[in-house]
Amino acid sequence: MKPDxxxxxxxxxxxxxxxxxxxxxxxxxxxxxxxxxxxxxxDNPIVASVKEQYDRDPSxxxxxxxxxxxxxxARKAYFSSRWQVETGSYLLLAGAVVFIICQRLIAGSKKIxxxxxxxxxxxxxxxxxxxxxxxxxxxxxxxxxIVSSFVLRSALPDTLSEKRLAAGEERESRASRRAVQSAPFxxxxxxxxxxxxxxxxxxxxxxxYPTEWDGxxxxxxxxxxxxxxxxxxxxxxxxxxxxxTGAEGKECEIYCIDKHTGDIIWTALVHDLPxxxxxxxxxxxxxxxxxxxxxxxxxxVCAVFANxxxxxxxxxxxIKWSKNIxxxxxxxxxxxxLIIYENTLIVQFDSNEKISLMGFDAKxxxxxxxxxxxxxxSWSSPVIGTFDGQPQVLVNSNPNVTGFNPVTGAQLWxxxxxxxxxxxxxxxxxxxxxxVTDYAxxxxxxxxxxxxxxxEDNMFTPDVSSPVANDDFLFLVxxxxxxxxxxxxxxxxxxxxxxNEPFYASPIIADNLIYILDRSGVMHIVRAAxxxxxxxxxxxxxxxxxxxxxxxxxxxxxxxxxxxCISESE
Amino acid sequence: MLxxxxxxxxxxxxxxPEFETDYTYPEYQLPAARHAAWEYxxxxxxxxxxxxxxxxxxxxxxxxxxxxxxxxxLGYFGFFxxxxxxxxxxxxxxxxxxxxxxxxxxxxxxxFFIIPLVYALFAGRVFCAGACPLGAIQELTGIWPKKLPRxxxxxxxxxxxxxxxxxxLFSATQSQFIICRYxxxxxxxxxxxxxxxxxxxxxxxxxxxxxxRPYCRFLCPYGVxxxxxxxxxxxxxxITPAECINCRLCExxxxxxxxxxxxxxxxxxxxxxVRRKFITYLVLIPVFVVAGxxxxxxxxxGLSGANYDVKLAREIRLEMKEGIPAASNAAIAFKGSGRTxxxxxxxxxxxxERYRKGGPWAGLFLGLSIGIGLFSLAIRTExxxxxxxxxxxxxxxxxxxxxxxxxxxxxx
Numbered sequence: 001m002k003p004d005x006x007x008x009x010x011x012x013x014x015x016x017x018x019x020x021x022x023x024x025x026x027x028x029x030x031x032x033x034x035x036x037x038x039x040x041x042x043d044n045p046i047v048a049s050v051k052e053q054y055d056r057d058p059s060x061x062x063x064x065x066x067x068x069x070x071x072x073x074a075r076k077a078y079f080s081s082r083w084q085v086e087t088g089s090y091l092l093l094a095g096a097v098v099f100i101i102c103q104r105l106i107a108g109s110k111k112i113x114x115x116x117x118x119x120x121x122x123x124x125x126x127x128x129x130x131x132x133x134x135x136x137x138x139x140x141x142x143x144x145x146i147v148s149s150f151v152l153r154s155a156l157p158d159t160l161s162e163k164r165l166a167a168g169e170e171r172e173s174r175a176s177r178r179a180v181q182s183a184p185f186x187x188x189x190x191x192x193x194x195x196x197x198x199x200x201x202x203x204x205x206x207x208x209y210p211t212e213w214d215g216x217x218x219x220x221x222x223x224x225x226x227x228x229x230x231x232x233x234x235x236x237x238x239x240x241x242x243x244x245t246g247a248e249g250k251e252c253e254i255y256c257i258d259k260h261t262g263d264i265i266w267t268a269l270v271h272d273l274p275x276x277x278x279x280x281x282x283x284x285x286x287x288x289x290x291x292x293x294x295x296x297x298x299x300x301v302c303a304v305f306a307n308x309x310x311x312x313x314x315x316x317x318x319i320k321w322s323k324n325i326x327x328x329x330x331x332x333x334x335x336x337x338l339i340i341y342e343n344t345l346i347v348q349f350d351s352n353e354k355i356s357l358m359g360f361d362a363k364x365x366x367x368x369x370x371x372x373x374x375x376x377x378s379w380s381s382p383v384i385g386t387f388d389g390q391p392q393v394l395v396n397s398n399p400n401v402t403g404f405n406p407v408t409g410a411q412l413w414x415x416x417x418x419x420x421x422x423x424x425x426x427x428x429x430x431x432x433x434x435x436v437t438d439y440a441x442x443x444x445x446x447x448x449x450x451x452x453x454x455x456e457d458n459m460f461t462p463d464v465s466s467p468v469a470n471d472d473f474l475f476l477v478x479x480x481x482x483x484x485x486x487x488x489x490x491x492x493x494x495x496x497x498x499x500n501e502p503f504y505a506s507p508i509i510a511d512n513l514i515y516i517l518d519r520s521g522v523m524h525i526v527r528a529a530x531x532x533x534x535x536x537x538x539x540x541x542x543x544x545x546x547x548x549x550x551x552x553x554x555x556x557x558x559x560x561x562x563x564x565c566i567s568e569s570e
Numbered sequence: 571m572l573x574x575x576x577x578x579x580x581x582x583x584x585x586x587p588e589f590e591t592d593y594t595y596p597e598y599q600l601p602a603a604r605h606a607a608w609e610y611x612x613x614x615x616x617x618x619x620x621x622x623x624x625x626x627x628x629x630x631x632x633x634x635x636x637x638x639x640x641x642x643x644l645g646y647f648g649f650f651x652x653x654x655x656x657x658x659x660x661x662x663x664x665x666x667x668x669x670x671x672x673x674x675x676x677x678x679x680x681x682f683f684i685i686p687l688v689y690a691l692f693a694g695r696v697f698c699a700g701a702c703p704l705g706a707i708q709e710l711t712g713i714w715p716k717k718l719p720r721x722x723x724x725x726x727x728x729x730x731x732x733x734x735x736x737x738x739l740f741s742a743t744q745s746q747f748i749i750c751r752y753x754x755x756x757x758x759x760x761x762x763x764x765x766x767x768x769x770x771x772x773x774x775x776x777x778x779x780x781x782x783r784p785y786c787r788f789l790c791p792y793g794v795x796x797x798x799x800x801x802x803x804x805x806x807x808x809i810t811p812a813e814c815i816n817c818r819l820c821e822x823x824x825x826x827x828x829x830x831x832x833x834x835x836x837x838x839x840x841x842x843x844v845r846r847k848f849i850t851y852l853v854l855i856p857v858f859v860v861a862g863x864x865x866x867x868x869x870x871x872g873l874s875g876a877n878y879d880v881k882l883a884r885e886i887r888l889e890m891k892e893g894i895p896a897a898s899n900a901a902i903a904f905k906g907s908g909r910t911x912x913x914x915x916x917x918x919x920x921x922x923e924r925y926r927k928g929g930p931w932a933g934l935f936l937g938l939s940i941g942i943g944l945f946s947l948a949i950r951t952e953x954x955x956x957x958x959x960x961x962x963x964x965x966x967x968x969x970x971x972x973x974x975x976x977x978x979x980x981x982x
Contacts, residue, residue, distance in 0.1 A: 145866060152873065
């Protein structure tokens with residue numbers, strides 16, 4: 001049904017009323033909105049004034065009541081305005097709907113003018129215009145995009161430049177790393193201060209070391225000295241003195257032995273330190289209290305024992321300081337050896353209760369820093385390496401292989417790569433750190449932030465002995481009697497041999513030969529080369545698990561009972 | 571005016587009064603989630619509405635019926651379902667799901683995206699005619715339609731392509747759902763939105779009284795997809811129910827310039843000219859594609875500012891470098907979150923990289939759209955009847971009453 005003229009007039013009237021109503025509601029809402037914007041019950045000056053009066057006279061009950069009343073009034077005013085706006089919006093909507101309906105009805109009542117348009121549409125012309133416009137729009141859009149890109153990106157980081165810069169820095173860094181790292185590690189020919197020698201790397205200085213000897217026959221055995229007490233610690237050397245440790249029960253000792261004669265020069269007894277546990281900590285029956293190797297820097301001789309007694313003497317055996325650093329009780333017994341960086345004695349502390357790395361002032365014994373480590377106890381020892389000019393203490397443990405700053409103790413990097421019982425220490429060359437343990441894997445890590453695993457392998461995994469590396473090769477021996485040589489950079493296995501005897505002692509590279517002492521006391525001497533070449537097999541005559549020391553063309557082997565000096569000059 | 575109401579509702583509540591009595595505050599009441607069944611009901615209603623609209627537009631040819639079905643959709647999908655879920659916004663869910671493994675798109679969102687496109691493939695843009703609440707509110711307020719000059723129409727028609735490209739880019743990079751955020755009508759449906767959006771919606775409706783469906787024509791990103799899909803529609807609404815007699819009475823019937831005239835009496839361009847244009851604009855397509863890709867690649871780091879992390883990183887960087895205090899709520903929340911500056915800047919760099927990857931594709935789409943748009947205008951077509959432009963026509967049925975031809979019956 002179409003509205004007639006009368007209806008149209010009515011509709012027009014209704015729509016005008018609706019429009020007027022909508023306008024009035026809109027204005028009312030505008031007013032309420034302004035009120036809402038300006039009224040804040042919390043900042044109402046009247047409320048504030050009354051509150052101020054009340055603060056001055058808090059005991060005045062009348063004032064308290066007045067505060068409540070004014071506060072309530074202010075809130076009521078606010079909510080009234082809100083209600084007006086809320087209700088107004090519905091009224092506004094209703095008014096607008098009525099207006100639109102009326103207008104639609106009015107518009108719909110108009111008859112369609114069925115008149116034929118005059119001119120034919122100029123379709124080509126219209127198309128041309130549309131094309132030109134579209135082309136123009138396209139050009140404007142893309143130009144605007146390019147122009148606005150410069151405006152919009154002003155506060156953003158220039159990632160492309162950063163990338164280029166980073167790439168350049170990386171190239172420079174690589175070049176400089178090669179330059180820094182190309183300086184070869186040169187071990188001292190005389191001093192062999194830590195477990196596995198200088199920096200704990202397993203590389204001996206000097207040359208001309210003996211390759212053939214026979215302990216039982218006395219061939220090339222310069223001297224042989226019985227170590228008074230049992231121990232698994234390896235000998236270390238400074239100048240003319242050799243230092244080893246031994247223990248029986250709770251009595252722990254440091255021995256200083258004359259390098260030339262084998263005579264025991266002095267013995268330092270370490271016991272009954274404050275905090276020392278009453279009982280000998282739980283440990284493997286084979287281990288004993290003296291597993292950790294001494295560290296010396298020529299002025300201090302430092303030793304740690306499995307009950308947590310840490311001591312430093314001078315080279316004449318006078319105790320400079322001693323302390324108990326806590327009971328490092330763990331299932332196999334404490335085994336980590338000490339190492340000294342400049343004047344900092346570094347202790348890898350692994351117990352069931354706590355694992356950390358500590359730095360002590362070697363002269364005073366003052367704790368300089370202690371960095372907690374994450375994971376489980378391990379039996380490896382710290383090693384020092386230098387990468388990009390940054391000396392680092394490298395620790396192999398479960399689960400992390402970690403680099404620490406030896407001065408501050410700060411963790412520099414960590415790679416989660418190990419699991420199970422970790423006893424082998426890291427091997428280091430000028431570019432990488434190598435970590436391994438049995439039932440896990442061998443990983444080659446490029447230190448940095450972040451450190452990167454370059455390659456890994458799981459064919460040969462030692463359980464006790466540590467790997468050793470130079471820039472070309474990585475060598476390791478296992479508890480099953482294997483020896484393996486890897487390409488240090490690529491991880492390719494170059495050669496392997498089965499030597500029939502298990503190894504606990506760590507291999508040492510000396511004069512381009514690898515000295516590998518098996519548990520039966522036979523030293524296997526192999527060329528540190530691309531092809532396997534056994535140079536000699538020399539027995540010491542008794543079982544041996546300690547890592548040998550090298551100094552001035554002589555080799556020092558601690559067997560189960562005796563310390564041997566091997567020298568071809570004899 | 572509704573804006574004022576929305577402002578109030580969106581405002582933060584101030585602290586509760588401190589009573590010294592034993593007054594017990596009421597527990598917070600949170601509205602219960604909608605029952606999952608509503609998702610199926612919504613999909614069912616969508617299919618039903620689309621089917622009825624198709625019947626009304628193609629078979630029944632009832633403009634009145636289309637207005638009523640629009641009114642129903644406005645009531646149901648608009649005011650009752652408060653504008654969500656909606657096919658227009660579902661574009662973003664699809665983009666997010668396509669480029670982010672961690673996001674699983676809700677089935678309803680996927681169906682709301684696909685179903686209207688399927689109908690468009692078979693029957694044209696019946697979704698716009700009867701099912702879209704955004705289209706419905708504009709259709710109902712479009713009282714005195716005026717045509718826009720073709721040049722203006724052609725220029726403004728590029729905006730939805732840009733909007734779609736940006737919406738997909740922002741969604742794919744997990745930055746923003748701009749279609750929902752800047753939906754001009756959802757605030758009216760919910761009686762709640764930032765007042766700027768309400769004003770924008772009100773202005774669009776006011777403009778729509780004369781320039782009908784301004785959002786559909788010059789903004790709607792989903793309309794771009796419907797436009798493309800419906801060009802391949804097997805059936806489509808026709809102006810005349812029988813054979814066109816070329817009376818030209820419908821020539822000005824469509825306020826959307828969506829009627830293609832018959833060219834029986836029109837002097838077309840010379841074939842040689844058409845051939846030259848054809849080749850020229852064909853060659854221009856790859857030029858536009860490359861230009862678009864390059865432009866958006868350059869623009870992409872700037873666009874990444876739409877991402878909240880990038881915006882926050884910018885604020886924090888300004889504070890670090892220039893001492894301008896980062897005082898926004900986001901910055902305050904960030905400082906208390908325990909997240910480090912380094913982590914934020916790393917996230918920022920990653921997001922910018924994602925933009926650098928996605929930007930050229932968005933530009934490629936834009937360039938291709940403009941290139942093909944130009945090329946299609948250069949193609950010479952011969953029409954012996956007045957018919958709707960399949961891509962542009964909203965199937966609203968306004969043109970029905972302009973046609974004097976009566977439908978054929980068996981008796982005639």
